[in-house]
Amino acid sequence: MAKQLLKGNEAFAEAAVRVGVEGFFGYPITPSTEFLEYMAKRMPALGRGFVQAESEVAAINMVYGAACAGKRTMTATSGPGLSLMSEGISYIAGTEVPAVIVDVMRGGPGLGNIAPSQSDYNQMVKGGGHGDYFPIVLAPATVQEAIDYIALAFDLAEKYRSVVFVAVDGNLGQMMEPAELPPMRKLPEKPPEWAVYGAKDRKPNILTSIYIDPPDEEVVNIRLLKRWMEIQKNEVRFQEHSLEDAEIGIISFGVAGRVALSAVHTAREEGIKVGLFRPITLAPFPKKAIEELSKRVRRILVVEMNTGMMLEDVKQAVGGRVPIEFYGRIGGITPFPDEILDEIRRVNQNNENIPDGMERVEWLERLEERIARGE
Structure with missing residues (x-):
């Protein structure tokens, strides 16, 4: 049809x-x-x-x-x-x-x-x-x-x-x-x-x-x-975009993943080696595929429209192999591609280890600054 x-x-x-x-x-x-x-x-x-x-x-x-x-x-x-x-x-x-x-x-x-x-x-x-x-x-x-x-x-x-x-x-x-x-x-x-x-x-x-x-x-x-x-x-299902040579892997689902993909395309044009892993089955979660991804990239950025619920499942799959960072919008706000692009640029420049639990603290500080600027 x-x-x-x-x-x-x-x-x-x-x-x-x-x-x-x-x-x-x-x-x-x-x-x-x-x-x-x-x-x-x-x-x-x-x-x-x-x-x-x-x-x-x-x-x-x-x-x-x-x-x-x-x-x-x-x-x-x-x-x-x-x-x-x-x-x-x-x-x-x-x-x-x-x-x-x-x-x-x-x-x-x-x-x-x-x-x-x-x-x-x-x-x-x-x-x-x-x-x-x-x-x-x-x-x-x-x-x-x-x-x-x-x-x-x-x-x-x-x-x-x-x-x-x-x-x-x-x-x-x-x-x-x-x-x-x-x-x-x-x-x-x-x-x-x-x-x-x-x-x-x-x-x-x-x-x-x-x-x-x-x-x-x-x-x-x-x-x-x-x-x-x-x-x-x-029955595990997922999609991968531009991850063949990626140094940064974004993990995001649903509409947040769709928005993140737009940011990935722009970041690629800037020369940043970033790709998207989008779970289609949130349950069963694609744990093994994310585990394999963590062996190929140097950092992971999780993007969600919540306070980091899937983040916990990603952490379990990654098992501490690479640093994980987080960006989310909450309360009914959808992130714009430019927001995620800014996060990709920041993650690309960041080589510091992030203690477990601090990814949310740092994200919340950045989010509050963004809100204060009216963004």
Whole structure:
């Protein structure tokens, strides 16, 4: 199909429709509300399930029910809504049923604002709900990637009977850019064998997340862990740009990574040997690839739209081999390419070792100076 000028949230919703979502359940919260609004018209027109629930708590439990019935199901929300959904997400993970959740991130904590941020990283990547479980987290940087990863999210969710997050921010949700939608898929003719549906002439299926006997719960936890180890082995995704001869490696995801790539191109024109490593799967995290990168570069700069959440995962992967520096914008502010370019120039001239923990202190001082200058 030809590319069209598409708005993020609406494009993501249409992508979900075309890859066969059968039930959407949600509650409006900016900057994800247009996703729900689009589904409110599109799903009933196709004879598929749509409910605007009375709350995010209700919405995620509707997702849970539809998932148990073997239906392709999803929701879309933003940070405060995701917090309310955390208990239900844990139940979905514990019951081992597939579900897709799009998180259009906004500034926080608390009610915060409706501006773009990447501050839900830990909530998604580290498993925001209770207990041991391991969600897959995909982080697109463009509207086209988000469209593509919606399809991938459903495929991975069903392959591994897992929760899959698509982590976008308010920028991607609101921006318009040319993109191509996938063709319409046929809906499955029958539910998967494990699902709860009519049990005539067969043994009923039982899906649950409650195992009163601790040895039984341990067996489930072992199964989830083994599945996660398989995901770690087979589903790590990332992109590399201009890293073949790079002396400085920038590590950044989503829209922050997209902005960083613009800065990389300009820095290259100035003769600075810098490249970009962009994780696409935030979970499973591309730890081995970053470990290998740390053996080739002399410094690493982590760029995020938060206070350095992915930074901790990068540190673990690098293992102290090279100095790591950090630059972030917080509270709903998106960095400009010139800001990141200034950081690249500074890092290029800096040959001093940075004690662990000081990268944030120095960044915060520089950020406060930038704010004081009105930048």
